[in-house]
Amino acid sequence: MDKLYEELFRSMNQFRKLKFSEMFPEVCKTDYFVLCTIMDKGENGQITISELAARAKMLPPAISRTLKGLEERGYVERNVNKNDRRNTYVELTEAGRQLTEEARQTMSDFGKSVMSQVDEADMKRLISYLDNIYHIAEKEIEARKGQGRRKEREHE
Known part of the structure; x- marks a missing residue:
């Protein structure tokens, strides 16, 4: 049984080695996931940083680092809520929206190609x-x- 257990986890773990990032030179896996989360959940195109962290199941410092990089590259922007300065909203820029849509289409095409062979x-x-x-x-x-x-x- 130990050998079977090892084979199962080896098989599942090898998927982590796939280099999806080679299909998206502009963003890493975490960036892509955060961009998609913003696009999917944003209220009026916006989401608070705390809600984003919760939905992405990431710690706030990790979200902040990711957002900083995305903001520097022009994919997201942060806006402080004028009514409650404790809340900062994040939204995709037009470049971020376009990148996310293109990346999603690439993943969809990739998935369909793989699945058509199974x-x-x-x-x-x-x-x-x-x-x-x-x-x-x-x-x-x-x-x-x-x-x-x-x-x-x-x-x-």
């Missing part, structure tokens, strides 16, 4: 299996939270 029924089964394994693993991690610290205290 049997649909096999792909649906694979997705179902992976979702099931993910949920089992998620529950197992939750059940094991803190066990490492308890074992350390027991050995002291």
Whole structure:
């Protein structure tokens, strides 16, 4: 079983090695994800930095670094809320909107090309299996939270 477990995680991990960034020389994976999050959720085209951090599941300092780079390249702009100066909104510039749409189209074309080479029924089964394994693993991690610290205290 250990060998099978290792093979599963090796197989899943190799997807992280794919160089998607070679299709998008202007932005890295994090930039792309943040741009898409802004485009998808923005209220009136805007989203607060705290809401963006929550939706992107990123820490505020990481969001700030990413936004700084995107802002320097002219893809986003920040605006302080005049009614509540504690809130800063982020929105895509026209260049950011265009880049995001082009990147999404590239990803869509890429996905369609890959998927056209795989049997649909096999792909649906694979997705179902992976979702099931993910949920089992998620529950197992939750059940094991803190066990490492308890074992350390027991050995002291």
